[in-house]
Amino acid sequence: MQRDYSLLGENGRNAIETGLAAAEWYHSDVSRKDMKALMKRSDGPALRDTAILYGLMICFAVAGIALWPSLWSLPFWLAYGVLYGSASDSRWHECGHGTAFRTPWMNDVVYHISSFMMVRNPYTWRWSHARHHTDTYIIGRDPELLMMRPPALVSIVINFFGLIDAYNGWARMCLHASGKLHPEETCYVPETEAKKVIHVARIWVLIYAATCALALVLG
Structure with a gap:
């Protein structure tokens, strides 16, 4: 039987009524000292890795452009695409x-750049991910459930190449640019954030459109 994974459906209401939504789950007892040590951060490694990532992408892009339209350019475009589509997700997260x-502010800058590359609105996704960690895998509450039952195997294979995510990302970005939020997004995005969602979507859609137009003009 197909389950209702919608945030607006019966399962979402049941999760609230039964106390599954925003529930208090077991937490491991970790001392403040140990937690502080685990949460210790440094800018150095992240700056290094970010510089390596974007540096490699620039190098691959330059090589691809220089060798275009020769077939020798394909490995460089492939490497560029892999870094663009895969490394961006981990940095976004x-x-x-x-x-x-x-x-x-460094986290914010790279987060917004990665969101742009992944075609994810940085404001809706920040709240979506907060809900995901609050109600992880609670049907009707978690907006980021990946594997549903029964599993849609064809969709899983197709999305291995990011095709479904890309389509959904473009559709949602265009919806935001039109001045609207998806009904499910209104469940977790505060009304005060709506203007930010729409504003950034309109700017990004213009950039995406300008990039596509430039590509067509240059051939």
Whole structure:
């Protein structure tokens, strides 16, 4: 039987009524001293890794452009695409949590850059991820459930290449640019954040459109 994973459905209401939503779960007893040591951060490693990532991407892009339209350019574009589509996700996640850098604004800068690269609105996704960690895998509450039952195997294989995520990202970004939030997003995004969601979406859609137009003009 297909479950209702919608945040607006019966399972979401049941989770609230039964106390599953925002529930108090077991926490391991970790001393303040140990927790402080575990949470110790430094800007150095993150700055180094970020410089390596974007430096490699620039090098691969330059090589791809220089060799275009020769087939010799393909390995460089492939390497560029892999870094663009995979490394951005981990930086989006860690910088969104504020754990990559010690300095908050550095986390914010890389978080927004990564969000742009992943076509994820930085404001809706920050609140979505907060809900995900509050109600992890609670059906009807967690907006970031990946594996559903019964499993949609074809969709899983297709999304291995990011095609579904890309489509959903573009669709949601265009919706935001039109001045609207998805009904499910209104469940966890505060009304005070709506203007930020719409504002950043409109700027990003313009940048995406300008990039596509430039690519078409240059051939």
